[in-house]
Amino acid sequence: MRLQILGCCGGSTLGKHPTSFLVNDTVAVDAGAITAMLPPHAQEKVDHVVLSHAHLDHVANLPFLVDNRFARQTKPITIYGSKVTIDDLSDGMFNNRVWPDFTVLKNKKSISLTLRPVKAGEPFTIDGLRFTAYPMEHPVACFGFLIDDGTSSIFIAGDTGSTESVKKVVAGIDNLRAIIVEASWPSRMGDLAVATGHLTPRMIRDALPFHPEAKLLVTHVKPFFFHEVVGELMGFALPNTLILDDGMEFDF
């Protein structure tokens, strides 16, 4: 399984893009940075977008991906998410006010957009990848996704204020290679983290180990606190842990 980090920031600033991961070139998990990080020919391969939730830092590039591809595409883009997330997109984004309703707009070949609700615990397959959604703890309904290609699997936890909900998912998964987990705020701002459904470095440290073998990949640091959060994480010297950066690539 090939994983590209398009964006791993819990916000947006110069050189740091909001959350988006690309798996095997064709499936994006979250859409914060698809069009900002990929050239047109690579955007044309992204036929599937799996969303943890509809907060803007996870969907910011979605309207542009759909619009960029619309005139030339020969098959629809499919977007997957919880019913709440899909409803949020229909009501708040593709509503013919903020952006056209691409689910009914047709180009010469086809409809451009398919919205597909998925349920927690019911696996679905995209291009040979088996996805299973798990609810996370966040102020809005948010899914983490276990992605398994038959040989290895990774868990992208989405936004979560609970390390326990992550540990529950990954327990006992033998072929798990990586867990992508957030650390949004510095530990001194733990109250804010709890109130907003996010984690801090100390919460991650106190929850270790998440899994006996899987690498911990840390994401979603708030941009104005980047150096403080990274400094904390490095100070803890957490084993088998890496702080993500936009543009990184992995093979699992």
Ligand SMILES: [Zn+2]
């Ligand atoms: Zn977020």
Ligand SMILES: [Zn+2]
């Ligand atoms: Zn969020």
